[in-house]
Amino acid sequence: MPKAQVAEIDLKARRGRPRDARADRAILDAVLDLLVEVGYAGLTIEGVAEKAGVAKTTVYRRWPSKASLVVALGQDVATKVRVPDTGTVRGDASALLRDVIKTYTKTVVGRVIPGLIADMAENPDLAEATRGYLGTRRIMIEILQRGISRGELRPDIDIELTADLMYGPLAYRFLISGAPLTARFADKVVDAALLGSAPRT
Amino acid sequence: MPKAQVAEIDLKARRGRPRDARADRAILDAVLDLLVEVGYAGLTIEGVAEKAGVAKTTVYRRWPSKASLVVALGQDVATKVRVPDTGTVRGDASALLRDVIKTYTKTVVGRVIPGLIADMAENPDLAEATRGYLGTRRIMIEILQRGISRGELRPDIDIELTADLMYGPLAYRFLISGAPLTARFADKVVDAALLGSAPRT
Amino acid sequence: MPKAQVAEIDLKARRGRPRDARADRAILDAVLDLLVEVGYAGLTIEGVAEKAGVAKTTVYRRWPSKASLVVALGQDVATKVRVPDTGTVRGDASALLRDVIKTYTKTVVGRVIPGLIADMAENPDLAEATRGYLGTRRIMIEILQRGISRGELRPDIDIELTADLMYGPLAYRFLISGAPLTARFADKVVDAALLGSAPRT
Amino acid sequence: MPKAQVAEIDLKARRGRPRDARADRAILDAVLDLLVEVGYAGLTIEGVAEKAGVAKTTVYRRWPSKASLVVALGQDVATKVRVPDTGTVRGDASALLRDVIKTYTKTVVGRVIPGLIADMAENPDLAEATRGYLGTRRIMIEILQRGISRGELRPDIDIELTADLMYGPLAYRFLISGAPLTARFADKVVDAALLGSAPRT
DNA sequence: TTATAAACGAGACGGTACGTCGCGTCTTATT
DNA sequence: AATAAGACGCGACGTACCGTCTCGTTTATAA
Numbered sequence: 031m032p033k034a035q036v037a038e039i040d041l042k043a044r045r046g047r048p049r050d051a052r053a054d055r056a057i058l059d060a061v062l063d064l065l066v067e068v069g070y071a072g073l074t075i076e077g078v079a080e081k082a083g084v085a086k087t088t089v090y091r092r093w094p095s096k097a098s099l100v101v102a103l104g105q106d107v108a109t110k111v112r113v114p115d116t117g118t119v120r121g122d123a124s125a126l127l128r129d130v131i132k133t134y135t136k137t138v139v140g141r142v143i144p145g146l147i148a149d150m151a152e153n154p155d156l157a158e159a160t161r162g163y164l165g166t167r168r169i170m171i172e173i174l175q176r177g178i179s180r181g182e183l184r185p186d187i188d189i190e191l192t193a194d195l196m197y198g199p200l201a202y203r204f205l206i207s208g209a210p211l212t213a214r215f216a217d218k219v220v221d222a223a224l225l226g227s228a229p230r231t
Numbered sequence: 232m233p234k235a236q237v238a239e240i241d242l243k244a245r246r247g248r249p250r251d252a253r254a255d256r257a258i259l260d261a262v263l264d265l266l267v268e269v270g271y272a273g274l275t276i277e278g279v280a281e282k283a284g285v286a287k288t289t290v291y292r293r294w295p296s297k298a299s300l301v302v303a304l305g306q307d308v309a310t311k312v313r314v315p316d317t318g319t320v321r322g323d324a325s326a327l328l329r330d331v332i333k334t335y336t337k338t339v340v341g342r343v344i345p346g347l348i349a350d351m352a353e354n355p356d357l358a359e360a361t362r363g364y365l366g367t368r369r370i371m372i373e374i375l376q377r378g379i380s381r382g383e384l385r386p387d388i389d390i391e392l393t394a395d396l397m398y399g400p401l402a403y404r405f406l407i408s409g410a411p412l413t414a415r416f417a418d419k420v421v422d423a424a425l426l427g428s429a430p431r432t
Numbered sequence: 433m434p435k436a437q438v439a440e441i442d443l444k445a446r447r448g449r450p451r452d453a454r455a456d457r458a459i460l461d462a463v464l465d466l467l468v469e470v471g472y473a474g475l476t477i478e479g480v481a482e483k484a485g486v487a488k489t490t491v492y493r494r495w496p497s498k499a500s501l502v503v504a505l506g507q508d509v510a511t512k513v514r515v516p517d518t519g520t521v522r523g524d525a526s527a528l529l530r531d532v533i534k535t536y537t538k539t540v541v542g543r544v545i546p547g548l549i550a551d552m553a554e555n556p557d558l559a560e561a562t563r564g565y566l567g568t569r570r571i572m573i574e575i576l577q578r579g580i581s582r583g584e585l586r587p588d589i590d591i592e593l594t595a596d597l598m599y600g601p602l603a604y605r606f607l608i609s610g611a612p613l614t615a616r617f618a619d620k621v622v623d624a625a626l627l628g629s630a631p632r633t
Numbered sequence: 634m635p636k637a638q639v640a641e642i643d644l645k646a647r648r649g650r651p652r653d654a655r656a657d658r659a660i661l662d663a664v665l666d667l668l669v670e671v672g673y674a675g676l677t678i679e680g681v682a683e684k685a686g687v688a689k690t691t692v693y694r695r696w697p698s699k700a701s702l703v704v705a706l707g708q709d710v711a712t713k714v715r716v717p718d719t720g721t722v723r724g725d726a727s728a729l730l731r732d733v734i735k736t737y738t739k740t741v742v743g744r745v746i747p748g749l750i751a752d753m754a755e756n757p758d759l760a761e762a763t764r765g766y767l768g769t770r771r772i773m774i775e776i777l778q779r780g781i782s783r784g785e786l787r788p789d790i791d792i793e794l795t796a797d798l799m800y801g802p803l804a805y806r807f808l809i810s811g812a813p814l815t816a817r818f819a820d821k822v823v824d825a826a827l828l829g830s831a832p833r834t
Numbered sequence: 835t836t837a838t839a840a841a842c843g844a845g846a847c848g849g850t851a852c853g854t855c856g857c858g859t860c861t862t863a864t865t
Numbered sequence: 866a867a868t869a870a871g872a873c874g875c876g877a878c879g880t881a882c883c884g885t886c887t888c889g890t891t892t893a894t895a896a
Binding site: 245246247248249250251254284285286287288289292 | 843844845846847848849850
Binding site for chain 3: 850851852853854855860861862863864
C-alpha cells in the first residue's frame with residue numbers, strides 16, 4: 031500500500047468524494063497485464079488508463095509517472111520472501127539467491143528491471159522507493175548477521191561487501207553480460223563470497 | 232576494428248554516391264555533445280540531426296535508433312584501454328577496476344549506461360554490439376590468465392567467475408544500490424575475488 | 433446549415449472538455465490566408481497549424497485532410513448568394529452566371545477549385561460535401577422553375593439539361609480550355625441554353 | 634513524340650552515349666501501369682523509376698515532373714480518333730461525344746484528368762501541352778465547319794460557342810456534379826447545342 | 835585508337851510534410 | 866473532492882518523396 035493512503039486514513043476528515051479504491055486495483059491490475067503483454071518500454075499511462083477502464087486523470091492523481099506506477103505495483107505484489115532457514119549460512123544464502131534468480135528469469139520482474147533502472151538513474155526518489163522493496167539484499171544481510179551470532183562466520187567480516195559479492199555477479203550477468211543465470215551459478219557465487227568468512231581455527 | 236568496416240574496404244566496389252564521411256563525424260560529434268547536455272533519455276534523433284546540421288534521413292540511413300547511435304559513438308571513441316602491467320595480478324586488477332570506476336563516475340559514459348541497458352534488454356543485437364566494445368572485462372580475463380602463467384594464481388580457478396566477482400559488485404553499486412564507487416572499494420573487491428586463488432604452498 | 437451541426441446542438445450533453453471555438457476560427461482564418469498566399473497546392477496542414485497558433489493535432493482532430501479543411505472554410509464563408517430577380521429568366525440567369533464568373537476569376541475560389549476537384553475525384557464524401565454548398569446551380573434551377581410558373585418558359589423543358597448547358601461551358605473554359613470568362617460570354621451562353629425554351633406561340 | 638526528340642534528330646551530330654529508347658518505353662509503360670494501379674495522385678516518380686527498372690535520374694533527364702510524364706504518355710498512346718463521318722453533323726457530333734464519354738468513363742484517362750487539371754492550373758506550359766493532344770474538341774470544330782460547307786448549318790453560327798455547349802456539359806458532369814455520363818446524354822446535348830444552327834428556311 | 839562526352843545505375847543528400855503517438859495539463863459536467 | 870471524458874499544446878516519431886548531387890560504368894562518336 032502506498033504511503034498516501036495511509037495518510038488518508040489518518041486525516042480521515044477529508045471532504046468531497048472519496049477516492050474509489052476499485053480504481054487503484056483496476057489500475058495496478060492493468061499495469062501488470064500490460065507489463066506482461068508489452069513490457070516496460072511499451073507501457074504507457076494512456077494504455078493503463080484505457081485497460082483499467084479509468085480516466086487518465088484518475089491515474090495521474092495517484093501516480094505521477096510510469097515508473098512510480100510500476101513501483102507501486104511492486105510494493106503491492108511484493109513477494110513476501112520468507113527468510114530461508116536451512117541451518118547454515120551457506121544453505122540460506124544459496125536458497126535466497128536461487129529464489130532471486132527464479133524471480134528474474136521466470137517472472138515479469140525480469141522484463142521490468144532494466145527499464146526501471148534507466149528511470150532510476152534520472153530520478154533519485156524513484157531509486158529510493160525501488161530499493162526499499164525490491165531488494166532482498168537486506169534479507170541476505172540478516173542471514174549473514176545470524177551466521178555471525180551463531181559463530182558460523184567471523185565477526186569482523188565486511189557484511190556489506192559480502193552481500194555485494196553475491197548480488198553483484200547476478201546483476202552483472204542479468205543486466206550486462208547476458209550469461210545464463212543458473213542455480214549452480216548461485217552456489218558458486220555463495221561459496222566464493224564466503225571464502226574468507228570462516229572463523230579462524 | 233569492427234568487421235563491418237573491414238568488409239566495407241573489401242567490397243570497395245560500392246555503387247552509387249558514396250556516403251559522406253563528414254556526415255558520420257558531424258553526427259557522432261553531435262551525439263556526444265548532446266549526451267553531455269541532455270543525457271541519454273533526453274537524446275533525440277531529431278536533435279542529433281539538427282545539431283549535426285544534417286537531414287534526419289541522413290541519420291536514419293546510418294543508424295536505426297538512438298541506442299545504435301550511442302553504440303557507434305562508443306566504438307568510435309572507445310578508450311583504447313591499455314592493459315595495466317604492475318607486476319602482480321592484484322595490482323593489475325586493481326588498476327583496471329579503478330579505471331573503470333573513474334570512467335563511470337567521471338565521464339558521460341556513466342550517464343549513458345543505464346539507458347543503454349534498458350534498450351539492450353529489448354534488442355539483443357544491440358546488446359551484442361555493446362558488449363563487444365564496452366567491456367573491459369576481457370582485459371581482466373587476460374590479466375587473470377597471465378597470473379596463471381606466471382604461477383601467481385592456481386591454474387584451476389574459475390576465471391569467468393572471478394571476473395564476475397569483480398565486475399559484478401561494481402555494476403551492482405552503480406546501477407542498483409547507488410552506493411559510492413571508490414578506489415578503495417575496487418581494492419576490497421579485488422582482494423575478496425582473489426581470496427581462494429593463491430597457489431597451494 | 434449542415435446536419436452535423438444541428439445534431440451537435442441536440443446532443444448538447446457532450447462530455448469532456450468542449451472544443452475551443454477559437455481554435456476553429458483561428459484555423460479557418462489561417463486556411464483562408466494561406467490559400468491567398470500559397471494556393472491550394474501549397475497549403476499544408478502543418479502550415480495551417482502554425483499560422484493558426486494551434487497544435488497540429490488540434491487541426492487533425494477536426495479535419496482529416498487539407499481538402500476537408502478547405503470545404504469547411506467554404507461552408508463557413510459560403511457566399512449567401514441572393515437569388516437575382518430582374519423580372520426575366522434571361523436577366524436572372526445572366527446575372528447569376530456573371531456572378532459566378534466574378535467569383536471564379538476575382539477571388540481565391542478560383543485558385544482553389546482545380547485542386548479541390550482532383551481531391552474530390554478520389555474522395556466521394558468530399559465531393560458530396562463540396563457540391564452541397566459550392567453549387568449555385570440549384571439557384572439556377574430555381575430561376576428556371578420560376579420561369580415556367582410564370583409562363584415564360586415551356587413547362588416541358590429539361591431543366592437539368594438547361595442548367596448543365598449554362599454551367600458546363602463556364603466550367604469547361606475555366607478548368608480546361610482556359611479561354612477568357614467574360615460577362616459577354618455568360619450572356620451568349622444563356623441565350624443559347626434558352627433557345628428552345630420559349631413557349632409555343 | 635516530344636519536341637525534344639525531333640530536335641535531337643535535327644542536331645544528329647550529338648556526341649556521347651545516345652539515349653536508350655528502351656528506357657523511354659519502359660518508363661511510359663510503367664506510368665500506364667501505375668496509373669491503373671494507384672491513380673494519378675498515387676503516382677510517384679520514384680515509383681515509376683522502380684517499376685521501369687530504371688534510375689530516377691534517367692526519368693528526370695527526360696521529364697521534369699509527374700504531370701509531364703503523364704502528358705507524354707498521353708501523346709504516346711493518343712487515341713488516333715478517327716473523324717466520324719455519318720453524313721450529318723448531328724450524327725458526327727453525337728458519335729464523337731459518345732466516344733469521348735466512353736474514354737472518360739471506361740479508361741484510365743478518367744482517373745487521370747482531375748489530377749492533371751489541378752497541375753495544369755499551376756503550370757501553364759503543362760496546360761498548353763495537355764490541350765494540344767487531349768482535346769478532341771478540334772475535331773468537333775472540324776465537324777461543324779464541314780456542316781457549314783455542306784449547307785447543313787448556318788454560316789454565321791458561333792462555332793466556338795457551339796463546341797463549348799457540347800464539351801462543357803460533359804466536363805461539368807464528369808468533374809463536378811458527378812451525374813452519369815451516358816450516350817443518351819450526349820445526344821441530348823448535341824441536339825440542344827445545334828438548336829439554333831439550322832439554316833433559315 | 836584513343837579521347838571525350840553523354841547516358842546510365844545506384845544511391846546519398848538536405849528537405850518538407852506526412853499522420854500518429856504519448857505526454858502532462860486543462861476544462862467541463864456528473865457523482 | 867473525485868471521476869469520466871476528452872480537448873489542448875507539444876515534441877518526437879519513423880516514413881515517403883522530392884529534386885539534386887556524386888560516383889563508377891558503359892557506349893557512341895570525333896579527333
